[in-house]
Amino acid sequence: MFRNFKTVPYVIFGxxxxxxxxxxxxxRRKNPGSFIVFLVDxxxxxxSFRDRIPVKSQDLQLWVDVEEEPTTEYVDRLTELVKDxxxxxxxxxxxxxxxxxxxxxxxxxxxxxxxxxxxxxxxxDLIGNPAVYHVGIPTLSGTGAEVSRTTVLCGPEKKLGINSxxxxxxQIVLDPELIAGAPADQRFYTGMDCYIxxxxxxxxxxxxxxSKSYGEKAISLCREVFLDPGPESDDNLMMASxxxxxxxxxxxxxxxxxxxxxxxxxxxxxHGIGNCLVFDQLEEYYPEGxxxxxxxxxxxxxxxPRHSLPAVEEHEIEKxxxxxxxxxxxxxxxxxxxxxxxxxxxxxxxxxxxxLK
Amino acid sequence: MFRNFKTVPYVIFGxxxxxxxxxxxxxRRKNPGSFIVFLVDxxxxxxSFRDRIPVKSQDLQLWVDVEEEPTTEYVDRLTELVKDxxxxxxxxxxxxxxxxxxxxxxxxxxxxxxxxxxxxxxxxDLIGNPAVYHVGIPTLSGTGAEVSRTTVLCGPEKKLGINSxxxxxxQIVLDPELIAGAPADQRFYTGMDCYIxxxxxxxxxxxxxxSKSYGEKAISLCREVFLDPGPESDDNLMMASxxxxxxxxxxxxxxxxxxxxxxxxxxxxxHGIGNCLVFDQLEEYYPEGxxxxxxxxxxxxxxxPRHSLPAVEEHEIEKxxxxxxxxxxxxxxxxxxxxxxxxxxxxxxxxxxxxLK
Numbered sequence: 001m002f003r004n005f006k007t008v009p010y011v012i013f014g015x016x017x018x019x020x021x022x023x024x025x026x027x028r029r030k031n032p033g034s035f036i037v038f039l040v041d042x043x044x045x046x047x048s049f050r051d052r053i054p055v056k057s058q059d060l061q062l063w064v065d066v067e068e069e070p071t072t073e074y075v076d077r078l079t080e081l082v083k084d085x086x087x088x089x090x091x092x093x094x095x096x097x098x099x100x101x102x103x104x105x106x107x108x109x110x111x112x113x114x115x116x117x118x119x120x121x122x123x124x125d126l127i128g129n130p131a132v133y134h135v136g137i138p139t140l141s142g143t144g145a146e147v148s149r150t151t152v153l154c155g156p157e158k159k160l161g162i163n164s165x166x167x168x169x170x171q172i173v174l175d176p177e178l179i180a181g182a183p184a185d186q187r188f189y190t191g192m193d194c195y196i197x198x199x200x201x202x203x204x205x206x207x208x209x210x211s212k213s214y215g216e217k218a219i220s221l222c223r224e225v226f227l228d229p230g231p232e233s234d235d236n237l238m239m240a241s242x243x244x245x246x247x248x249x250x251x252x253x254x255x256x257x258x259x260x261x262x263x264x265x266x267x268x269x270x271h272g273i274g275n276c277l278v279f280d281q282l283e284e285y286y287p288e289g290x291x292x293x294x295x296x297x298x299x300x301x302x303x304x305p306r307h308s309l310p311a312v313e314e315h316e317i318e319k320x321x322x323x324x325x326x327x328x329x330x331x332x333x334x335x336x337x338x339x340x341x342x343x344x345x346x347x348x349x350x351x352x353x354x355x356l357k
Numbered sequence: 358m359f360r361n362f363k364t365v366p367y368v369i370f371g372x373x374x375x376x377x378x379x380x381x382x383x384x385r386r387k388n389p390g391s392f393i394v395f396l397v398d399x400x401x402x403x404x405s406f407r408d409r410i411p412v413k414s415q416d417l418q419l420w421v422d423v424e425e426e427p428t429t430e431y432v433d434r435l436t437e438l439v440k441d442x443x444x445x446x447x448x449x450x451x452x453x454x455x456x457x458x459x460x461x462x463x464x465x466x467x468x469x470x471x472x473x474x475x476x477x478x479x480x481x482d483l484i485g486n487p488a489v490y491h492v493g494i495p496t497l498s499g500t501g502a503e504v505s506r507t508t509v510l511c512g513p514e515k516k517l518g519i520n521s522x523x524x525x526x527x528q529i530v531l532d533p534e535l536i537a538g539a540p541a542d543q544r545f546y547t548g549m550d551c552y553i554x555x556x557x558x559x560x561x562x563x564x565x566x567x568s569k570s571y572g573e574k575a576i577s578l579c580r581e582v583f584l585d586p587g588p589e590s591d592d593n594l595m596m597a598s599x600x601x602x603x604x605x606x607x608x609x610x611x612x613x614x615x616x617x618x619x620x621x622x623x624x625x626x627x628h629g630i631g632n633c634l635v636f637d638q639l640e641e642y643y644p645e646g647x648x649x650x651x652x653x654x655x656x657x658x659x660x661x662p663r664h665s666l667p668a669v670e671e672h673e674i675e676k677x678x679x680x681x682x683x684x685x686x687x688x689x690x691x692x693x694x695x696x697x698x699x700x701x702x703x704x705x706x707x708x709x710x711x712x713l714k
Contacts, residue, residue: 002371004381004528009366013567013607014359024361171361176566209533209592210370213600217574235566243570250370 005210005250006165008136008147008172011242015235018137018175022054025092028133034091035059037082039105041066041097041139049178053096060085066100069264069271072118072155075104079111079118089113092133098190099143099271102136106151106167109134118162119155127164136169139178141238142190142272144197144245146172152261152271158323159265174242176234188226188302189272191237192293194244195222196275199289200254201247204333208250215247226296254334255285255343258327259351262320267309276304281355285334312356321348362567362607363522365493365504365529368599372592375494375532379411382449385490391448392416394439396462398423398454398496406535410453417442423457426621426628429475429512432461436468436475446470449490455547456500456628459493463508463524466491475519476512484521493526496535498595499547499629501554501602503529509618509628515680516622531599533591545583545659546629548594549650551601552579553632556646557611558604561690565607572604583653611691612642612700615684616708619677624666633661638712642691669713678705 012020025036035058042063044050055061062081082090089112095105109131111118121127136146145151149168150161161167179187198219201211221240225233260274269277276293283290297304325331325348331339369377382393392415399420401407412418419435439447446469452462466488468475478484493503502508506525507518518524536544555576558568578597582590617631626634633650640647654661682688682705688696 002369002374002377004367004369004377007364007366007368009364010361011364011567012359012361014565017359020359020361174567208371209589209596210368210531213574213578213593213596217570221570232566236570239566239570 003250006149006168007246008169010171011174012172013174013238015177016175018052018173018178021094021135021137021173024171024173025054025094025135028091031091033058033088035086035088037062037090037093037108039064039078039093039095039097039101039108041101044096044139060090064097064101064104066097066104068268069154069159070100070103070107070152072122072153075107075111075118075153078104078108082108082112089132092135094135094137096137096139098138098140099145099193102138102143102145103151103153105134105136106131106145106169107153107162110151110162110164110166118153121162121164122153122155122158122160124163127162127166129166131166133170135171135173137173137175137178138238138241140182140186140190141179141241142192142194142244144194144241144248146174147242147245148249154265158326159261160326174238176238179234179238184300185302186272187237188297188300189270189276191222191226191240192276192279192296193272194218194237194241195226195293195296196256196279196289197244197248197253198222199286200256200334201244201251203286203289204251204254205336206251206333211247211251214243215251218244218247223292227299252329252333254330256282258324258330258334259348259355261327262322262324262352263355265323266316266320267312269309273305277306277309278355280304281351309356317349317352317356320352321345324348360607363506363525364603365526367528368531369529370531370595372534373532375409375530375535378451378492378494378530381528381530382411382451382492385448388448390415390445392443392445394419394447394450394465396421396435396450396452396454396458396465398458401453401496417447421454421458421461423454423461425625426511426516427457427460427464427509429479429510432464432468432475432510435461435465439465439469446489449492451492451494453494453496455495455497456502456550459495459500459502460508460510462491462493463488463502463526464510464519467508467519467521467523475510478519478521479510479512479515479517481520484519484523486523488523490527492528492530494530494532494535495595495598497539497543497547498536498598499549499551499601501551501598501605503531504599504602505606511622515683516618517683531595533595536591536595541657542659543629544594545657546627546633548579548583548597549633549636549653550629551575551594551598552583552650552653553613553636553646554601554605554610555579556643557613557691558601558608560643560646561608561611562693563608563690568604568608571600572608575601575604580649584656609686609690611687613639615681615687615691616705616712618684619679619681619709620712622680623669623673623677626666630662634663634666635712637661638708666713674706674709674713677709678702681705
């Protein structure tokens, strides 16, 4: 069985295309009383970019705090805020920010039309109803959240996405000018999410010619951006993220993402940094990728903040192993159908211990 | 202004994925009395593949003749056949074949919901109503018809596409096994459509980083397929066609396609062969592309059927120039905003004369 892959049906790409958002959204504002929810990374609340967001008086603007990874609890709270704002459903939910903000926008658009808590939908294809029309506008590139069919959330028990065709954005606005202002280290860590996606996709057992061609193009763009940058680096990084997201959407990620999920869940480490910390330890599984990753770090003057990881207790390690080991598709992609023999619980534990020593 | 680009929202890719068509279509057969129209290249009418097409007793199967390029008259006739078959609209229109068959399926799905003749809609964004759900299943790769927002038709006055977001398929089924049986020369000419798309896109003034990354990957896959073929050639050619189609969808084609349209319109030359005949004469505009194209011909033992072009009369040349010269976006992409000075009518005429001498 091959996946019938849901793509983002409308894509606009180009420097300055954010200025067309107002027109794009206006087509939806047909009914009187309709309103749009803008979920925007609060880093822009004190920034001149704020004035460019086409919020109308009838709309709801919510500044979101993505200091921590998105949680199911936060999604439920944001959904309640929208429901309290109006008896109607919004005409659209627009997420403007990095991967966390986009995941929040996807999750809120789903939870407005599906009953209960977002916790109930962490998993694969548990969503029953289509989401509210939702638009993703990345201001950081690398996560692939703009094209993926998931919204990754930390719940009370696990870090796991709401994976569904309905999760996919209805529209994305890819304006390379929006990522120009990101701090260099954040840009690097987020960009490495894309690089690692490609390594995991291209070396995985789920690889197919569709994912391969997307992954190969995305990784070559990552190489340009992080080893041989030019004036089109922002454009190329944005395209790399999009194409890398397409690649994993039809294959899977692997060992790095599995371990990184456990790390984020227990220690709240941001996904991009978590990936980098883990990937740097995975020479055994991705020798060429890790070597190139280290060259990219050198070239970009990045030092991994390993010192920032706190001392962990025994039960925390156990919890990390719990979170990582339920991610069957990731392990199977990386290690094949016999992954449970190749990667028993003890070995996952050892990998965490090596990372946290 | 950037184009808000409409993509195919569902894509399934893989060897044997055609077997999932029945399931995909079944999800649409919810209402009693619903039926599906299968438009299938009549080359399969005497072929074992015919038995694999999931036609049910309530459906309408139409074998289509693509010996000649699709015409508006043929589209109108097929649309009438569907309307005569039932008072209802079909639940879906499924095209199985090469670029011509896919164009017919797109056009019929549009004409079932839009009044008048397909002639009325040749142009850009003249379609007012969404099409019937339509699915494209290529059995030849290269045209990019599976992803494009056009259906190219020969009308009484011109060869021009019905360009619209509604033209885009709702679903495509990309099964590399389906292109394995194509005759070598047909495979080559159709594949060169993709190669030429990429050359025209990558050297054009409309190029942008989105089209560039798609075009670069597509052209590198074409090189593998036609210069260094391996066991994944069918997969790679199918991906090249898809990615090349994405590239031109956000940029444009150029001189070769403009001239080829005129040639097809007047002489009925098939698009793939027409492109090759024209491209071989365009060293001045695409020097590297033409050189590589000739190497691809050599490697694949292809001899262009130049002898098959009939002697033409003066008024036929004039008509070719008429058809080619209205394609403003193609010329502007190739030659810039001053294309009318660079390429006056006389020069277009000279290019045709050189080709037809």
